[in-house]
Amino acid sequence: MTFQNTREYAQNLDAQDELKTYRDEFIFPQHNGKNVIYFTGNSLGLQPKRAKSYVDEVMNDWANLAVEGHFYAEKPWWDYQERFANPLSKIVGANPSEVAVMNTLTINLHLLMVSFYRPTASRYKIICEEKAFPSDQYMFQSQVIHHGFNPSETIIEIKRREGEHNIRLEDILSKIEEVGDELALVLFGGVNYYTGQVFDMKTITEAGHKVGANVGFDLAHAAGNIKLELHEWNVDFAAWCSYKYMNSGPGNVSGCFVHEKHHQTNLPRFAGWWGHNKERRFKMEPNFDPVHGADGWQVSNLPILSLAPYLASVDMFAEIGMEKLIQKRNQITSYLEFVLHEIDKEVDSTFEIITPSNQEERACQLSVFLHGEGRSLFDYLMKNGVITDWREPNVIRLAPVPLYTSYEDMFEFGQILKKGILANVK
Ligand SMILES: *Cc1c(COP(=O)(O)O)cnc(C)c1O
Numbered sequence: 001m002t003f004q005n006t007r008e009y010a011q012n013l014d015a016q017d018e019l020k021t022y023r024d025e026f027i028f029p030q031h032n033g034k035n036v037i038y039f040t041g042n043s044l045g046l047q048p049k050r051a052k053s054y055v056d057e058v059m060n061d062w063a064n065l066a067v068e069g070h071f072y073a074e075k076p077w078w079d080y081q082e083r084f085a086n087p088l089s090k091i092v093g094a095n096p097s098e099v100a101v102m103n104t105l106t107i108n109l110h111l112l113m114v115s116f117y118r119p120t121a122s123r124y125k126i127i128c129e130e131k132a133f134p135s136d137q138y139m140f141q142s143q144v145i146h147h148g149f150n151p152s153e154t155i156i157e158i159k160r161r162e163g164e165h166n167i168r169l170e171d172i173l174s175k176i177e178e179v180g181d182e183l184a185l186v187l188f189g190g191v192n193y194y195t196g197q198v199f200d201m202k203t204i205t206e207a208g209h210k211v212g213a214n215v216g217f218d219l220a221h222a223a224g225n226i227k228l229e230l231h232e233w234n235v236d237f238a239a240w241c242s243y244k245y246m247n248s249g250p251g252n253v254s255g256c257f258v259h260e261k262h263h264q265t266n267l268p269r270f271a272g273w274w275g276h277n278k279e280r281r282f283k284m285e286p287n288f289d290p291v292h293g294a295d296g297w298q299v300s301n302l303p304i305l306s307l308a309p310y311l312a313s314v315d316m317f318a319e320i321g322m323e324k325l326i327q328k329r330n331q332i333t334s335y336l337e338f339v340l341h342e343i344d345k346e347v348d349s350t351f352e353i354i355t356p357s358n359q360e361e362r363a364c365q366l367s368v369f370l371h372g373e374g375r376s377l378f379d380y381l382m383k384n385g386v387i388t389d390w391r392e393p394n395v396i397r398l399a400p401v402p403l404y405t406s407y408e409d410m411f412e413f414g415q416i417l418k419k420g421i422l423a424n425v426k
Helices: 007-016 020-025 051-072 077-092 105-116 134-146 169-182 201-210 278-283 304-320 322-347 375-383 407-422
Strands: 099-102 125-129 155-158 183-189 214-218 237-241 254-258 351-353 366-370 389-391 395-398
Touching (some): 007 407, 020 304, 051 077, 051 304, 077 304, 105 134, 105 237, 105 254, 125 169, 134 155, 155 169, 169 201, 183 201, 201 214, 304 322, 322 351, 322 366
Parallel strands (some): 183 214, 214 237
Antiparallel strands (some): 237 254, 351 366, 366 395, 389 395
16 A cells, blocks of 8 residues: 555545544543544553443442442442453453453463462573563562572573564574473563564464473553464463553553463462352352362452453453454554654654564554654653653654554654654754
């Protein structure tokens, strides 16, 4: 497709956009009486208008029924979380029994590591990506120390090659093979938070299993963004947060996946009453009998007020389906890329897109390395109603979320960016 960097052209793409009505389903912060151009749905998704009614329903049930709400609420609280199983399993490519919602992301990864990282004297190493999200790095280090190993000998980061921005699959695979019998766990991001690179989870999983390791993924930037086939790919476990592409609200609950093949094995875990046999949960028995399924990793009873806006969002995703989202995502990301290249030509090459240009290796994010300008350009964008985010040393990340951004936003952003660079904001 040959794009054009004009407002009319962008408006025309908007007119043809099958998802255009969903823009009205979200609340945008305002700048000079207009919607901001929102590029940070990879950090905190916008609020879906329908979230409020889901929360109000819980507030009303709590007011009217108090403790009785556990069983008699409009959506009874004691099994509220089960409403996620069907829609969420479709979003991540799982069977309904393989997904659960609970806790928050880093907590879930810790809990899953309790089951899936069980190092021995000879098999104890972990493979992860270089520049993994800091929370993941701290988690790896603390888990390794907890088991009495030395982080620097145990955690192996797959590095980018000199002068390259992205990690090569061949380097991941050859390291997995090299570590071989010593490898206990591969835990990678599905999409790198910094560059937006999408990893080939199927191939990484196969390679990890071939040497006898468990393989899990942190899907913070993948859930609701890319096509996932966790069951098919034979991934052992995964977890994601819900507040990025899935628009559930700040700091909200995490989802997790445990492959069916682990459901009957009574893997060691840190248990609590909500993971106990559902029929017998309220019998207050002394011995733990885990639910067969991802729900068997639940610990506490669930924060219903947090689940409510997440359910609103999951229902919306189910209504649309990932296929349509991915279709628009590919087109709008390509359009943004085109606009950036056009502006770059006009202002004489001052930035570089470090996200892979190959559609197979990227999703809804372009990370732009600014050579000439620095933080002041980012500040200029913010002051002019463009919300992006800044990562050291000199990168702005742009996520044109297909649910609620428009092609005209991309065009408009290009114009503001050009003005900022030409005004020589330094
Ligand atoms: C956003 C993000 C997190 C955040 O973790 P919380 O426990 O929800 O605070 C963790 N890992 C990655 C890769 C992320 O992108």
